[in-house]
Amino acid sequence: MQVYLDTSRLRGGDFFNKELASALCNSICMISLYIPYYFDANNTYTAREYQGMVNLEKQRLPSMPQAAQSKGLIIPIVIRGTLPDEITKERQFYKLDLMAPGDLRKPDSVKALNQIAEDIYYRHEAFRMAGIDPCSHCEDFEFPTDNDVIDWLTDITAPPQRLPWRR
Numbered sequence: 001m002q003v004y005l006d007t008s009r010l011r012g013g014d015f016f017n018k019e020l021a022s023a024l025c026n027s028i029c030m031i032s033l034y035i036p037y038y039f040d041a042n043n044t045y046t047a048r049e050y051q052g053m054v055n056l057e058k059q060r061l062p063s064m065p066q067a068a069q070s071k072g073l074i075i076p077i078v079i080r081g082t083l084p085d086e087i088t089k090e091r092q093f094y095k096l097d098l099m100a101p102g103d104l105r106k107p108d109s110v111k112a113l114n115q116i117a118e119d120i121y122y123r124h125e126a127f128r129m130a131g132i133d134p135c136s137h138c139e140d141f142e143f144p145t146d147n148d149v150i151d152w153l154t155d156i157t158a159p160p161q162r163l164p165w166r167r
Helices: 014-024 045-064 101-105 107-130 146-156
Strands: 030-034 072-077
Touching: 014 045, 030 045, 045 072, 045 146, 072 107, 101 107
Parallel strands: 030 072
Antiparallel strands: none
């Protein structure tokens, strides 16, 4: 199992949509580092990645063993802000307060990171034990388009409706 973190592979002129879509599809799960601009209707790239993994999750979970089907393939980590209700009503998340470089060494952070590593390992092992290669059909995978996610983004980032008696 390899972690994909691109710090040097993408270069000027590379087709990054295809490269990153392939990397996501060839991943067992996705770690989503949430900040308030993660689901921004003006900059949809991270929302497109997120929805791409939601689509992969829908395809992959039914082929996992029954006990593992309740474990999503997206693991959100809130760095700052609050996840939209649409996500928190169905998916558990981690909260890490990372405001300074040394914050990753704090006992609470270390404990959470160890748990996240266990979560990833569990999902990987579930596919391995079932003899399933969830990444076998990745050659044609593409991220959803801006148009595919814009309505969803508008719904989850819309300001709450005012109560009629409060003006």
